[in-house]
Amino acid sequence: MSPAPKSASSHADLRAATQYRVAIVGAASLMGKEIAEILRDRSFPAADIRLLDDEESLGQLEAVGDEMSFIQSVRAEQFERVDFTFFASDARSTRNSWKTARDFGNTIIDLSDALGDEPGASIRSPWIERQLGEPVAPQLQPGPVVVAHPAVTVLALLALRAQRAAKVERMIATALEPASEYGQKGMDELHEQTVNLLSFQELPKNVFDVQVAFNMVARYGPRSEHSLQSLSADILKQYARVAPAAVEPSLTFLQAPVFHGHGFSIYLETDKAVTTKEFSDAIAGDHVVVVNPEDTPNNVSAAGQGDILVALTPDSTRKNAIWLWAVTDNLRVAALTAVECAETMTASRPRGQIQ
Secondary structure (H helix, E strand, C coil), X not given: CCCCCCCHHHHHHHHHHCCEEEEEECCCCHHHHHHHHHHHHCCCCEEEEEEEECHHHCCCEEEECCEEEECEECCHHHHCCCCEEEECCCHHHHHHHHHHHHHCCCEEEECCCCCCCCCCCEEECHHHHHHHCCCCCCCCCCCCEEECCHHHHHHHHHHHHHCXXXXXXXXXXXXXXXXXXXXXXXXXXXXXXXXXXXXXXXXXXXXXXCCCCCCCECCCCCCCCCCHHHHHHHHHHHHHHHCCCCCCCEEEEEECCCCCCEEEXXXXXXXXXXXXXXXXXXXXXCCEXXXXXXXXXXXXXXXXXXXXXEEEEECCCCCCEEEEEEEECHHHHHHHHHHHHHHHHCCCCCCCCCC
16 A cells, blocks of 8 residues: 655644755845745744855845844855755856855755756646646755746746636746846946936946836847846746646747836637636636736736735736736745745755765
8 A cells, every 4th residue: 555645734733843954056146035035934944044145245245034144155165064055146156166065965956047048857846746736756866956037937827827727828028127136236237227327427337238217128238137028938948848738838038127026918718708717717727817907907016915916907908818917026035936846855855974
C-alpha cells in the first residue's frame, strides 16, 4: 500500500520545524527590500537572512522582520551554510557570483533574468503552476530557478482563466512599463526629469536616454542599455515556457511616466459570445480581483497588493470580444513569486552543502 500523501498542515509543520539560512544579493535594491518584506510577511522559516550588496550600500541598515541588519559585501564566504540565495540585483551582479553560491550548495532563485539559458535552469511561476495543476517535482539538486517576469505571470494567468469561459482565439496586449522595473536608478531619473522639466533645466538621460517624464514612449534612446523591443521578446519567450497551453499574445511595451506598478490593456477574442459576468466569474479567484467598471483600478490602488486588479469592458463592435484593464504592483508580484518558489522547495531542501 502506498503511503498517504502529506496534508497541507503537515507540510506546514515540517517547514516550521526546519529553519533555513537565506541570502539576498542586491538587498538594498527595490526588489531586495521587497523580498525581505515578503519573507517576513509569509513567516518564511529563516533562521538567518544575510543582506548582501555592492560597495555603495555597505554598512547600510535594513529592517528584517523586527530586527535591523547591516548590508555586507558579496564575498564567497557569505554563501557558506546558506540554503536559499535570492539574486535581486542586476544581471551583471548575478552572473558574477551565482556560481560561487551554487558551489556552496545554495539553491539559486534569480529575479534578474540572467540565468535562463544556463543548463538545468527553469522558469517558474507557482501561480501558473497551480492554475495548470502541474506542481514542480522536488529535486535534490535543482538548477537555478529563474522567477517569471511579473508581466508573464499576469498575462498567462488571465489567458488561462479566460479559457474557462470560452476558447480564446486572439489576445492582444499593451503593457505599460513603470520606472521601478529599472530599480532605484530608473525611479530617480524619472523624478529628476520631472523636477528639471518644471524648472526648465537639462534632463538626465542615463537610464532611458529619452524623456520619460510627462511622456509616453515606445523606444528608448540609442545609448540606453535597455530596450522595450527586447523586453517584449523576452516576455514572450518566458510565456511560452511557463504556459505553453495558453494562447500566445501579441504584445507591445510602452514606457509610462509612472514610478511604480504595471498596467495592461488586453483585448481577448473568443470563439463565441461571452457575457461580462461569465468572463468575470471565469477569471476571478486566487490572485485576481475583478472590480466594478465604475471603480476602475489604477497603479495607486494596486500598490502594496499581491493581487491583479481587473476591470472588464465589452468590445463595442464585436460580441465575442472583451477588453481587460489590469494593474499590479510589479515588485510585489515578482517578490511573491520568488518566495513561493522557495517555499515549494523547502520540503526537499537538505540542510547545508550537498556532498
